[in-house]
Amino acid sequence: MGVSTVAGGARLKKPSWKDPRLLVGILLVLASAAGVISLVGAADQTTEAYAAREPIAVGETLTADKLNRVKVRLGDVEQLYLTPETGLAEGLVAVQRIGKDQLVPRDSTGRIDLLDRKQVAVTVDEALPAQAVAGSSVDVWVALPDTRNGFSQPALLLPGAEIAQITPGSTALGSARSTVVMVLVSDSQMPGLLGAQANKAKISVVWNPGGTSR
Structure with a gap:
């Protein structure tokens, strides 16, 4: 009975400030608090x-x-x-x-x-798709004039060309207003587009939801 009482008293004894376990516990708490403050401060930095x-x-x-x-x-x-x-x-x-x-x-x-694409103005007579806006991609099709005063079958010239800007074009007497679409063209694609324009090809644009060339 006396031994049990002595053991219980030893367990209930208040820890001393000099107890190394208490000092280690305090240091761990302080380090954890400092880490949290540091993380919060870093997250709040603008x-x-x-x-x-x-x-x-x-x-x-x-x-x-x-x-x-x-x-x-x-x-x-x-x-x-x-x-x-x-x-x-x-x-x-x-x-x-x-x-x-x-x-x-x-x-x-x-x-x-260092620019690898340059803006080229393309005049389109028909209405543009609603999705054809600056920053979107379109396929540019051209139909060259034929010998019967018409146009040959359209061919895909610029797949996935990015639109840089769209502005209203001129209005010819008795015709609908045209639209000028500024498309971004690489140097390798430039001769084909300029050649089509020089030969008065009919140019159409089709929205390309994929946004990539094929």
Whole structure:
């Protein structure tokens, strides 16, 4: 009975501040709290980045007046976007379309001499598909004039061409208003399109929901 009482008393004895187990426990709690505070602080950090005020077309020069400075949390991907801290290089142009309010990825910008696609105006007489808007992809078909004052069977010339811009064209007397579609054309595709235009081919565009060339 006496032994049991002594053992129980030993178990109920208050720990001393000098007890190494208590000190280790306190240090672990402090380290855990510091880690949580550090994670919360890192998650709450914001940085300034550039966002497009209006859509920016391929080949368009990037200047400060076309961009807004916005505060965003980019974390580890900050280096992938243009920021006021890094600044805008002179002569920088869009090599990919940048939508309104979209952050500006670094890989969507470059030098004008590195552009692999150029805008070419294509006049279309018939109504465009509702889905044919700037940034979407269309197939461009051409029908060359034949010897009977008509046109030959249409052939696919530009599969999956990206639209850079659409503007109303001129109105001929007694005819419907035409539409000018600015499409992005690679250097290898350029001769075929310019040749078709020089030969007064009838040009049509068809929405390409896949958005890729075939």
